[in-house]
Each structure stands twice: as C-alpha cells, then as structure tokens.
Amino acid sequence: MWRTPRSTLLVIGGLALAAAAPFIVTNGYLFHLLVMSAIWGILATSLNLVLGYTGLLSLAHGAFFGMGAYTSALLVEKWDWNFWATVPPAMAIAGLAGAVLGVLTLRLEGHYFAISTLSFGIVVSLVLEKWDDLTEGARGITSIPAPDAIPLFGLGQIRFDSDIAKYYLAVAVLAICLLFVWRLVHSPMGRALEAIRRNELLAACLGIDLVFYKLMAFSISAAMAGLAGVLYSVYITYLNPADAGFWNGFYAVMYIVIGGMGTFWGPLIGTLFLVTLPEFLRMFQEFRLLILGVLLIITITFLPDGIVGGAKLLWRRGTQFWATQK
Amino acid sequence: MSFAGPLVELQAVTKVFGGLTAVRDVTLSVHRGEIVSVIGPNGSGKSTLFNLINGILASTSGEIRVFGRTTRGLGAHQVARLGVGRTFQTTQVFADKTVVDNAMVGRHLRVKTGLWAAQVRGNRFRNEEEQHRARCLQTLEVVGLREHAGRLAGQLPTALQQRVAIAMALAGEPELLLLDEPTGGLMEQEVMELMGLLRRIRALGITIMLIEHKMRLVRQVSDRIAVLNNGTMICEGVPDKVLNDQLVVEAYLGTAGAAAAYGD
Numbered sequence: 001m002w003r004t005p006r007s008t009l010l011v012i013g014g015l016a017l018a019a020a021a022p023f024i025v026t027n028g029y030l031f032h033l034l035v036m037s038a039i040w041g042i043l044a045t046s047l048n049l050v051l052g053y054t055g056l057l058s059l060a061h062g063a064f065f066g067m068g069a070y071t072s073a074l075l076v077e078k079w080d081w082n083f084w085a086t087v088p089p090a091m092a093i094a095g096l097a098g099a100v101l102g103v104l105t106l107r108l109e110g111h112y113f114a115i116s117t118l119s120f121g122i123v124v125s126l127v128l129e130k131w132d133d134l135t136e137g138a139r140g141i142t143s144i145p146a147p148d149a150i151p152l153f154g155l156g157q158i159r160f161d162s163d164i165a166k167y168y169l170a171v172a173v174l175a176i177c178l179l180f181v182w183r184l185v186h187s188p189m190g191r192a193l194e195a196i197r198r199n200e201l202l203a204a205c206l207g208i209d210l211v212f213y214k215l216m217a218f219s220i221s222a223a224m225a226g227l228a229g230v231l232y233s234v235y236i237t238y239l240n241p242a243d244a245g246f247w248n249g250f251y252a253v254m255y256i257v258i259g260g261m262g263t264f265w266g267p268l269i270g271t272l273f274l275v276t277l278p279e280f281l282r283m284f285q286e287f288r289l290l291i292l293g294v295l296l297i298i299t300i301t302f303l304p305d306g307i308v309g310g311a312k313l314l315w316r317r318g319t320q321f322w323a324t325q326k
Numbered sequence: 327m328s329f330a331g332p333l334v335e336l337q338a339v340t341k342v343f344g345g346l347t348a349v350r351d352v353t354l355s356v357h358r359g360e361i362v363s364v365i366g367p368n369g370s371g372k373s374t375l376f377n378l379i380n381g382i383l384a385s386t387s388g389e390i391r392v393f394g395r396t397t398r399g400l401g402a403h404q405v406a407r408l409g410v411g412r413t414f415q416t417t418q419v420f421a422d423k424t425v426v427d428n429a430m431v432g433r434h435l436r437v438k439t440g441l442w443a444a445q446v447r448g449n450r451f452r453n454e455e456e457q458h459r460a461r462c463l464q465t466l467e468v469v470g471l472r473e474h475a476g477r478l479a480g481q482l483p484t485a486l487q488q489r490v491a492i493a494m495a496l497a498g499e500p501e502l503l504l505l506d507e508p509t510g511g512l513m514e515q516e517v518m519e520l521m522g523l524l525r526r527i528r529a530l531g532i533t534i535m536l537i538e539h540k541m542r543l544v545r546q547v548s549d550r551i552a553v554l555n556n557g558t559m560i561c562e563g564v565p566d567k568v569l570n571d572q573l574v575v576e577a578y579l580g581t582a583g584a585a586a587a588y589g590d
Binding site for chain 2: 205
C-alpha cells in the first residue's frame with residue numbers, strides 16, 4: 001500500500017500537514033494536545049504491534065513508557081549524560097523489561113496474560129515511588145532539561161528548547177516508528193504475527209514458533225514504548241511515578257480500539273481523535289468520561305475495526321455505489 | 327535430506343486424557359512414498375494420533391519417531407520444521423487473507439529473511455519475497471487454485487477452502503503430509519477430484535497419512551490402511567485385506583450396517 005500512488009500521496013500530504021501544523025494551530029493548548037498526540041501516537045503504534053497484530057492484550061505498556069522516561073531523565077539529571085546518549089539505554093531497559101516479562105507471562109493465555117501485565121505495571125510504578133534515593137519518590141523528577149542541541153559544524157546548531165522544536169522531534173520519531181512498524185508487518189515476521197493472532201494452533205502447525213515471535217514483538221514494542229516515554233520526559237519536563245502507572249497503558253489500548261485494532265493507521269487516528277476530542281467536548285466537562293465510555297461501547301459493538309475499519313467500509317460501499325450509478 | 331528408514335515410526339504409543347485412554351499401544355510405520363489411511367469410528371483416536379505425530383500433543387508413553395528422530399520434547403512448530411505438514415478436520419484457513427497470502431504463511435518455515443533485512447529492504451529481501459511468492463503460486467497450481475490466488479480464502483466454497491488448507495501445508499515443502507478428513511463436506515464429484523489431487527501430491531514424492539470416512543476413496547488411494555477402534559489398532563495392512571476383515575467390518579460399520587454400507 002506504501003507503493004501505490006494514492007497511499008504515497010496520502011503519506012506526503014500527512015507529512016506536509018504535520019510540518020505545517022505549528023503555523024496553523026496557534027492556540028497554545030491545542031498545540032500542546034498536538035504534541036501529546038504525537039507522543040501518545042508512538043505509544044499506541046508500539047502497542048498496536050502487540051495488541052493489534054499479534055493479538056496480545058498488554059496492560060504493561062504504561063510501565064515500559066515510564067521506564068524509558070525515567071531512565072533518560074535520571075541519566076540526564078543525576079549523571080549528566082547527553083540527552084541523545086540516553087535514548088539507547090532507555091529503549092534497551094524498556095525492551096529488556098519487556099523480554100523478561102514476556103518470558104514469564106507469554107505462555108499464559110488471554111486474560112491471565114493481561115492480568116499479569118497489569119500487575120507488572122503496578123509494581124513498576126510502586127518501585128518508582130518507593131525507591132526514593134534514585135527516583136525522588138512521589139516528588140518526582142522536576143525541570144528535566146530540553147534535549148541537547150545538535151551542532152551542525154559551522155552552520156550553527158539545532159536547538160530543542162522551544163515547544164515547536166520538540167513537536168518536530170516527536171513527529172520525526174513518530175514517522176520513523178511508523179515506517180519501522182510498516183516494514184515489520186509487511187515482512188515474513190509480520191505474516192507470522194498475524195497468523196498467530198488469527199489462529200495459534202494453525203500457525204504452530206505451519207512451523208511458526210509462537211513463543212519466539214510473541215517475545216520478539218513484545219520486546220520490540222516495549223522498547224518503542226520506552227522511546228515514547230523519553231520524548232514525554234523532555235516535553236513535559238516533569239515525571240512522577242504515576243506516569244509509569246497503568247493509566248497510560250489503558251489509554252493506549254483505548255486509542256487503538258477506537259482507531260482500529262490491527263490496522264496500520266488506526267492507533268494514530270484513534271490517538272488524534274481521543275486526545276483532541278475532550279477539547280471539543282469542553283462544554284460537557286462533567287460528562288467527558290461518560291461520553292468516552294459510550295463511544296468505546298459503540299465502537300466495540302458496531303465498528304470492531306474502529307474508525308479506520310469504518311472508513312474502509314464506507315469507501316468500499318461508496319465506490320460500489322458509484323460503480324452501479326455509471 | 328533423504329531419510330531411508332520409515333518416515334513415521336510409532337512404538338507402543340499411548341495417550342491418556344484423565345481417565346480416558348484415547349490411543350492405546352499403537353505401533354505403526356509409514357514408509358516413503360506411501361499413502362496410509364487411518365480409519366475408524368468417530369472418537370476412535372484418529373485425530374489424537376495425528377496430534378501426537380505432529381507434536382500438538384505429547385504421548386503418555388511409547389516412542390514416536392519422525393524421519394528417524396524422536397519427537398519427544400518437540401513442539402508442533404518444530405515437528406513442522408522437520409518436514410511434516412498437516413490439515414485439520416474442521417478446515418482451518420486465514421479467511422480474511424487472499425489465497426496466495428495463505429500459502430505465504432504456510433511457506434514461512436522456508437523463509438530466512440530476518441527483522442533487519444525487512445527493515446533495510448535491499449534487493450535480496452525483495453528477490454526472496456518474489457521467489458517465495460512464485461513458489462506459492464506453483465503450489466496453488468498443484469492444488470488447482472492458481473486462478474483463485476487473489477481471492478479471499480473465506481469467500482471460497484468449502485471444497486476450495488479445503489484445498490487452501492492443503493496448499494498451506496504443501497507450501498512449506500513437507501516430506502510427510504497429514505490430512506485429517508479432507509473430504510469433509512465435499513460432494514461426490516469433489517471427492518473424485520480430491521483423489522486425483524492426492525495422487526498428484528504423491529507423485530511429487532510426498533508421503534501421505536490420511537484420516538478418512540469415505541470408503542471408496544480409502545480403498546482406491548491407500549497403499550495400506552490402519553483401523554482404530556476405541557484407541558486400539560485392530561487391523562493394519564493392504565486395503566483388500568483390511569476392508570474384508572470381519573473384525574473391522576463389525577467395529578467400523580456395525581454388524582447390521584455392514585452389508586448395506588458395502589455398496590458405498
């Protein structure tokens with residue numbers, strides 16, 4: 001789909017829109033939501049690899065997100081690391097945590113797996129809260145500096161102090177993550193993951209190593225969630241143990257379900273929709289959660305493939321309709 | 327790999343589920359190039375036997391060797407990688423994928439490209455994907471699905487879906503194929519076509535084990551037949567001998583139904 005002209009146009013259009021957004025969205029709060037959408041979009045895209053493509057309901061992604069955020073922020077603040085150097089260890093620690101958790105839990109089925117990942121998330125935020133010496137406990141880590149400027153040898157430097165610069169950084173990372181996931185799911189490994197989601201027994205009989213592929217998907221996804229956390233830490237500049245709690249993971253699940261589980265663009269579209277929606281529901285302030293809940297129920301009941309699935313259906317019906325009109 | 331001994335060797339294999347002995351003390355060998363049918367009444371342990379051979383289940387006692395290697399401790403995916411393909415009694419395909427993409431999933435165990443190659447997308451990656459797709463199309467040719475390659479598997483009629491399942495198993499280039507009731511839900515004409523397909527598959531050098539209820543098919547394609555009843559193998563040998571065995575006729579067809587069913 002990447003190679004067909006229509007999709008190429010869509011991608012170019014999307015990138016242009018993302019590049020122009022800071023000049024279109026001048027409202028400070030809306031712009032903030034846009035940056036958050038990019039960051040949550042990375043988290044949702046990472047979770048989609050596990051939940052959407054492989055069919056594993058992980059509730060630990062909030063914890064991986066928080067581990068990435070804390071690792072980077074602590075290395076910068078307590079050990080004076082250059083921000084960019086903290087990215088690999090932050091991703092590695094989140095990915096490794098994913099691998100260890102995966103080894104322990106991936107043999108469990110359905111709900112048991114989901115519940116163990118949920119408990120893991122709770123444990124991680126508890127550890128972050130109680131390990132006061134390292135993490136500053138419930139006080140959290142404050143005034144996290146912006147990413148270090150990148151020197152351009154003689155041509156000045158790229159600075160990341162402004163929110164606009166952080167926005168572009170988040171969008172660039174999101175684009176890289178999307179490209180990575182696209183290439184992964186459109187490869188033999190992607191075929192294996194989708195086969196596992198659809199029919200584990202059949203997949204195994206066709207020679208697909210269930211544990212290996214689940215573990216790979218889970219670790220890669222956890223590392224990517226960690227990366228989203230790193231961006232969060234430098235944008236929000238403040239971390240506390242709740243950032244690693246299960247809420248972030250729950251929200252990511254919701255973004256994916258609303259956007260379209262197992263579809264490529266679903267997580268991003270669901271994120272954009274749900275992160276900006278509350279802004280437009282402001283007049284219904286007290287009923288926000290209620291509206292979200294109803295939305296979730298409607299989606300699951302009538303649009304199991306979310307917004308993207310619904311749009312595809314409309315598109316097919318529409319083209320069929322036009323075909324019959326001619 | 328060309329293994330000279332029996333492709334499958336079952337040595338006193340027993341499988342107990344709780345208090346139920348599904349397979350009891352079965353000893354059977356399958357040699358290269360054979361079509362061996364496993365027949366027996368419903369619940370006689372035929373599918374369990376297949377599940378034991380391809381590693382879905384572990385035997386309670388006894389020894390199972392595939393291509394001379396013990397399968398003890400191996401999972402289904404590992405036995406598949408030894409060269410064992412299988413289909414299921416209830417046809418299992420990936421309904422929302424195209425026929426050729428189904429075959430590509432079955433081809434997976436021949437694919438060597440890893441995560442990194444898929445990210446870099448060099449020429450080697452593209453060539454390999456192209457080659458695998460070409461092989462899958464050849465496989466579809468064998469099972470007579472070439473013209474349906476681009477259709478969604480779930481939209482095909484039962485008979486063709488059954489062939490998609492066979493194509494998936496064949497795409498991995500197995501040496502041994504386990505077919506669990508491939509005629510389930512087929513019309514008379516389609517059963518005849520399937521018989522032709524089984525012979526074409528055998529002509530490719532693939533050994534077949536077949537669970538079947540359609541006696542005419544069994545009689546015509548099998549080199550040997552093994553009969554299970556209540557988990558015990560009560561008879562084994564060439565079709566003429568087995569199908570005329572009084573014990574088999576009684577166990578399988580019931581004394582009363584025996585005469586009537588012989589017309590089948």
